[in-house]
Amino acid sequence: MSFKDLNLLSELLRAIEQQGYTQPTPVQRQAIPIILEGNDLLAGSQTGTGKTAGFTLPLLQRLAQSKMSSQGAVRALILAPTRELAAQIGESVRVYGQFMSFRSSVIFGGVSINPQIQELRRGVDILIATPGRLLDHVSQRTVDLSKVEILVLDEADQMLDMGFIHDIKKVLALLPKERQNLLFSATFSNEIKQLASGLLKNPKMIEVARQNATAEGIAQVIHPVDSKRKKNLLSFLIKKDNWKQVLVFTRTKHGANRLAEHLEKEGIRASAIHGNKSQSARTKALADFKEGSMRVLVATDIASRGLDIDQLPYVVNYELPNIPESYVHRIGRTGRAGSKGIAISLVCIDEKEFLRDIERLLKAEIPKIMIAGYEPDPTIKAEPIIMGRGSSGGRPQNRSQPSHSYKGASSYRGGDRSRGR
Numbered sequence: 001m002s003f004k005d006l007n008l009l010s011e012l013l014r015a016i017e018q019q020g021y022t023q024p025t026p027v028q029r030q031a032i033p034i035i036l037e038g039n040d041l042l043a044g045s046q047t048g049t050g051k052t053a054g055f056t057l058p059l060l061q062r063l064a065q066s067k068m069s070s071q072g073a074v075r076a077l078i079l080a081p082t083r084e085l086a087a088q089i090g091e092s093v094r095v096y097g098q099f100m101s102f103r104s105s106v107i108f109g110g111v112s113i114n115p116q117i118q119e120l121r122r123g124v125d126i127l128i129a130t131p132g133r134l135l136d137h138v139s140q141r142t143v144d145l146s147k148v149e150i151l152v153l154d155e156a157d158q159m160l161d162m163g164f165i166h167d168i169k170k171v172l173a174l175l176p177k178e179r180q181n182l183l184f185s186a187t188f189s190n191e192i193k194q195l196a197s198g199l200l201k202n203p204k205m206i207e208v209a210r211q212n213a214t215a216e217g218i219a220q221v222i223h224p225v226d227s228k229r230k231k232n233l234l235s236f237l238i239k240k241d242n243w244k245q246v247l248v249f250t251r252t253k254h255g256a257n258r259l260a261e262h263l264e265k266e267g268i269r270a271s272a273i274h275g276n277k278s279q280s281a282r283t284k285a286l287a288d289f290k291e292g293s294m295r296v297l298v299a300t301d302i303a304s305r306g307l308d309i310d311q312l313p314y315v316v317n318y319e320l321p322n323i324p325e326s327y328v329h330r331i332g333r334t335g336r337a338g339s340k341g342i343a344i345s346l347v348c349i350d351e352k353e354f355l356r357d358i359e360r361l362l363k364a365e366i367p368k369i370m371i372a373g374y375e376p377d378p379t380i381k382a383e384p385i386i387m388g389r390g391s392s393g394g395r396p397q398n399r400s401q402p403s404h405s406y407k408g409a410s411s412y413r414g415g416d417r418s419r420g421r
Contacts, residue, residue: 006032009061011099016057019095025050030206032058040181040200044188044207055152055182056092060100062180063125066149072123073147079131079171081159083108083279084286089154090128102126109133110279117142131159131167138174145174153199156185157192158329165195172199186332187325218331220343222355222368226376227348230318231259233374234346235266238296245289246314248298249330251321256298259318263296270296301326309333317345320354322385324361349382 003016003024024032027045034041035058045051059076068075078093080086090106097104104126107116113136120127120142127134127143137143151172153159159168181200185192188207196203225233238246250256256272263270271285271294288294290309301321315334321327334341345366347355359365 001029007036008032008057009064011064012057012061012096014099015096018098025054027051027206027208028054028057030208031055034204034206035059035180035182036061038062038180040203041183042188042196042200042203042205043182043184044205045184045186049208051184052089052092052154053096055154055184056089056096059126059150059152059182060093060097060102062150063102064100068147068149071147073144074124074127075147076126076150076152077145077148077171077175078126078128078152078154079134079159079168080128080154081130081162081164082155083110083130084282085155086128086130087283093126093128097126104128107133107137108279109136110282113137113140131164131171135167135170138171145171146176148175148179150180150182151175152182152184154184156183156195157187157189157325160189160191160195161323165191168195186329218334218341218343220331220345220366222345222347222366223371223374224368224376225346225348225371225374226380227350229374230346230348231262233371234259234316234318235263235268236371236374237344238263238268239266243314244292244295245309245312246296246316247289247309247312247333248296248316248318249321250298250300251319253300255319256300260296260298263298268296269294270298272298274300301330313341315341315343317343317347320345320347320351320358322354324354324357327358328361349376349380350385352382354385 001024002022003013006024006029008016027043027049028051031041031043031051031054035055043051043054045054055078059078063075066075078086078089080089086106086108090104093102093104102125103123105116105119105124106128107120108130109132113133116133116137117140120137129137134143138145153168159165181203183192183196183200183203223233223237234248237243248259250259253272253274253276256274260270260272271288273282273285277285285294285297289297298318312334315331317327317330321330331341331343334343345355355366
């Protein structure tokens, strides 16, 4: 199947061809016809599957073919959990809509609100926003959502994890009842199903990958090591195999900072990216990483959402996440769109329960390889891991408790939240 077979407008086909794409991905093949027909959609799709274009292309066509007149009001609203993802979606709208006359804008926090106000006052057809900053504009009456024809909730599971449910409900109350709703989520938790039941009308449902499945093409490996030797092992691995582009995950913002500083001292150019960093610092670090002048990007889970890096070769779990699903999201940064990737996890004795729950979720055991000179000390006893506010979605807790004590933590409303303010 080619994009021409999806009955897309010539302007869209021209933009797709300019990007060098000829065949749609599975999520695009399934989602585009459903959206073009005007149906609501609940889509389960992992990162790296082309889902952004999967809703951007038909959204642009639906607006082009609509006879409704918005008179300067927003016609399509796309909500994203993080600044990086919002910027990525905004770029997709710009690229695929370049031969059309729509005006789009991306608004998120961490930057001045005044230029956003000026842009909104000039009129915007398609608005991509983080929930917090959008509500800031609503409170200042600088945005009109009364004419929205299409609503997209992207990475809906992450929005719930970050505590945006109340903000989302406030936004929904401002929208017209008659509209098309598209909900994309990597997982279909009970919370997502509940949100979908109240939001979507007779929706079509697609699920491109098995729920919580890891993408094909990602080689996974565990390197057992004592917690105090992790940073030295990471430096050793990067230097030994001359890794050029490595995305490293930590649980906390402070941990990300400390690790980036250690790597710099080891002569490895690195930078941390998390919610406490200014937007300009996050944008620069990501740009340096993409172009190759920054070898290592150390990130917290939430800051990683929306990091769209083509053919990223290495993802390292410096610390395992306490939410098993987060492991799937993390390693999904590599092996995207059919490319190959390697996911390495440095696991200490303290994290044995985290690893057990991850393998239970994957229904598979991850291969374990000892690195000579870094074998863990068998006399060291496991110690509780205290989960702080920068952790991947969990309440501060003593991890020596049974694993069921954190199973519901995915609905935690704290942590590293880029609320857009």
